[in-house]
Amino acid sequence: MNKDFCSLTALFAAVLLAAAMLPMSCNPALPATPKDLAQDALLPRPVSLEATGSSFRLTEKTDIYVEAGNPEIERLGQYLAGLLNPATGLEIGVKTTEEAPPSGHIYLALNNNGPELGPEGYQLEITEKAVNLTANQPAGLFYGIQTLRQLLPAAIEQQEKQEGPWEIASGTIRDYPTYPYRGAMLDVARHFFAVEDVKRYIDLISLYKMNMLHLHLSDDQGWRIEIKSWPNLTAKGGSTEVGGGAGGYFTQEQYQDIVQYAQDRYMTIIPEIDMPGHTNAALASYAVLNCDDKARELYTGTEVGFSTLCTTKDTIYQFIDDVIRELAAITPGPYLHIGGDESHVTPMAEYIPFINRVQSIVAAHGKQVIGWDEIANATLEPNTVVQYWSKAENAQKGVAQGAKVLMSPASKAYVDMKYDSTTQLGLSWAGFIEIDTGYIWDPATMAEGIGKENILGVEAPLWTETVTNIKELEYMTFPRIPGIAEIGWTPASLRDWEEYKVRLGKQKGRFEALGINYYVSPKVTWGE
Numbered sequence: 001m002n003k004d005f006c007s008l009t010a011l012f013a014a015v016l017l018a019a020a021m022l023p024m025s026c027n028p029a030l031p032a033t034p035k036d037l038a039q040d041a042l043l044p045r046p047v048s049l050e051a052t053g054s055s056f057r058l059t060e061k062t063d064i065y066v067e068a069g070n071p072e073i074e075r076l077g078q079y080l081a082g083l084l085n086p087a088t089g090l091e092i093g094v095k096t097t098e099e100a101p102p103s104g105h106i107y108l109a110l111n112n113n114g115p116e117l118g119p120e121g122y123q124l125e126i127t128e129k130a131v132n133l134t135a136n137q138p139a140g141l142f143y144g145i146q147t148l149r150q151l152l153p154a155a156i157e158q159q160e161k162q163e164g165p166w167e168i169a170s171g172t173i174r175d176y177p178t179y180p181y182r183g184a185m186l187d188v189a190r191h192f193f194a195v196e197d198v199k200r201y202i203d204l205i206s207l208y209k210m211n212m213l214h215l216h217l218s219d220d221q222g223w224r225i226e227i228k229s230w231p232n233l234t235a236k237g238g239s240t241e242v243g244g245g246a247g248g249y250f251t252q253e254q255y256q257d258i259v260q261y262a263q264d265r266y267m268t269i270i271p272e273i274d275m276p277g278h279t280n281a282a283l284a285s286y287a288v289l290n291c292d293d294k295a296r297e298l299y300t301g302t303e304v305g306f307s308t309l310c311t312t313k314d315t316i317y318q319f320i321d322d323v324i325r326e327l328a329a330i331t332p333g334p335y336l337h338i339g340g341d342e343s344h345v346t347p348m349a350e351y352i353p354f355i356n357r358v359q360s361i362v363a364a365h366g367k368q369v370i371g372w373d374e375i376a377n378a379t380l381e382p383n384t385v386v387q388y389w390s391k392a393e394n395a396q397k398g399v400a401q402g403a404k405v406l407m408s409p410a411s412k413a414y415v416d417m418k419y420d421s422t423t424q425l426g427l428s429w430a431g432f433i434e435i436d437t438g439y440i441w442d443p444a445t446m447a448e449g450i451g452k453e454n455i456l457g458v459e460a461p462l463w464t465e466t467v468t469n470i471k472e473l474e475y476m477t478f479p480r481i482p483g484i485a486e487i488g489w490t491p492a493s494l495r496d497w498e499e500y501k502v503r504l505g506k507q508k509g510r511f512e513a514l515g516i517n518y519y520v521s522p523k524v525t526w527g528e
């Protein structure tokens with residue numbers, strides 16, 4: 001309907017003193033409720049935000065327009081429609097366009113928006129008439145979509161139709177991450193988690209703009225990834241878990257399905273094969289991996305540090321080459337994690353040449369090594385990443401060799417630690433980690449001599465000795481995960497606990513709409 005027709009209709013209607021009867025369809029933008037963008041509790045907090053005091057309303061006429069000729073942006077448009085349609089019931093469609101769309105719509109486009117936005121940043125401009133989301137790269141559009149989600153009422157996350165109105169406060173957000181690596185780790189070895197659980201976790205952490213999921217695929221209690229050239233690893237080594245349950249494993253096809261699901265959400269999967277320690281499941285599967293050529297018993301307890309591959313045998317390196325080759329072939333991301341932690345029964349004189357040799361195997365298969373901080377005792381390849389979990393001294397040794405550090409200090413970032421002494425699940429060897437403790441730290445000041453320029457990013461590991469299912473996983477990770485996500489995304493200068501605890505509390509409605517089994521911490525000001 002064109003504007004002239006609308007004006008004439010309006011005039012006619014006014015003359016008849018029937019303005020109230022004016023058909024809604026003539027009004028390109030419904031009266032917007034004044035709204036303050038600055039009051040919206042975005043998490044992570046964006047780098048810059050300017051509020052303009054009105055709002056955009058989604059209506060039956062709203063569509064998502066995407067730049068023509070780019071299937072990836074069209075896919076992102078469909079992803080956004082899939083987020084908006086169940087709760088709004090508005091049947092928002094996706095249309096391609098050569099230029100900016102007419103008023104009343106959402107528009108997604110790539111645009112050279114300035115180098116500071118980088119590959120993951122975005123600009124979100126909201127007026128009464130339009131929502132324009134632009135970014136240098138598709139990943140930026142994905143993160144802008146997560147922001148847009150959080151600007152709508154929490155009921156947007158429901159899967160059944162809800163009452164509107166669906167309004168978004170107006171203004172401009174320009175936003176980009178502080179660190180390129182913002183991740184979580186899931187231990188599927190101590191307790192196995194099914195593909196559907198991993199996908200749900202990917203969805204939950206991507207809402208907070210995390211972009212890495214590290215899967216701890218092997219440990220003493222289980223081997224969880226099919227290796228076709230060594231089938232007993234899963235046939236035997238995958239057959240149990242902590243407590244003696246049935247365990248399980250991912251076939252290579254299932255693993256690739258997870259990788260693709262993550263990739264569609266701009267998330268990289270980092271597979272870990274922990275070695276030379278934490279290997280009892282492999283040692284039970286193949287006698288040849290042991291120095292005495294005797295297969296070990298399967299193990300379902302929770303002690304650490306008792307197992308080691310026989311690092312002085314050549315067969316071990318053939319084994320590792322096969323495992324890394326198969327894993328590298330189904331892992332598009334740049335990293336393979338080789339563990340390297342708590343190898344208490346591997347003499348240091350054997351551990352160092354072992355780590356050196358494994359680094360070259362990983363490099364030969366075109367991947368970059370990440371290892372727990374103990375690997376810094378070896379001679380690091382130029383692009384090897386050291387994951388700081390325990391000893392600053394190790395991380396410092398890594399930095400002295402030019403390595404980047406991934407920050408997962410156990411006393412801050414280990415989401416398997418209990419919240420306090422009353423928490424039923426979890427461990428406490430690194431202390432209790434309440435929401436404030438898990439939030440109030442800066443990766444760039446955690447360890448002397450390790451500054452922002454040395455840091456790749458942050459990761460929150462969930463070890464699962466005590467965590468047996470997705471509901472328990474959610475309880476331990478929420479609401480600590482959004483805090484780690486913010487530490488990775490938001491500049492330290494914009495982070496403040498007193499302000500954060502209110503903003504986090506306002507995620508309550510969203511957590512509930514998403515059905516998250518979160519910990520209702522007394523430290524947080526919970527609100528709508």
Ligand code: ACM
Nearest residue numbers: 341342372389410
């Ligand atoms: C670890 O927690 N053993 C890396």
